[in-house]
Amino acid sequence: MMRIDRCHCFRITFAELKAVAEAAGVRDGGRLSAHVDFGRKCGLCRPYVRRMLRTGETVFHKVVTEADEPKPGPSGG
Ligand code: FES
Numbered sequence: 855m856m857r858i859d860r861c862h863c864f865r866i867t868f869a870e871l872k873a874v875a876e877a878a879g880v881r882d883g884g885r886l887s888a889h890v891d892f893g894r895k896c897g898l899c900r901p902y903v904r905r906m907l908r909t910g911e912t913v914f915h916k917v918v919t920e921a922d923e924p925k926p927g928p929s930g931g
Contacts, residue, residue: 860899
C-alpha cells in the first residue's frame with residue numbers, strides 16, 4: 855500500500871509539520887511556511903499539508919492533488 859507521510863524535498867514528515875503548526879497556532883499552509891521549510895520545491899506535498907491541517911491526518915494512502923482539496927483562503931493555503 856502506498857504511504858505518503860512527508861515532504862520529501864525538505865525531508866520533514868507531516869507529523870512534524872503538524873507539531874510545528876500546533877506549537878505556532880497556525881492553521882493554514884501559507885502561515886505554516888513562515889515557521890518551517892516545506893513545499894517550496896516540487897510542491898506535491900502542499901495539498902497533503904492542507905488536508906493535514908484541515909483533518910489532522912498525517913499519513914495518506916492515496917494521491918491527493920490540489921484539485922482534491924478546498925482552495926486556500928485569502929491568507930494562503
Ligand atoms: S515534496 Fe514537498 S516540496 Fe517536494
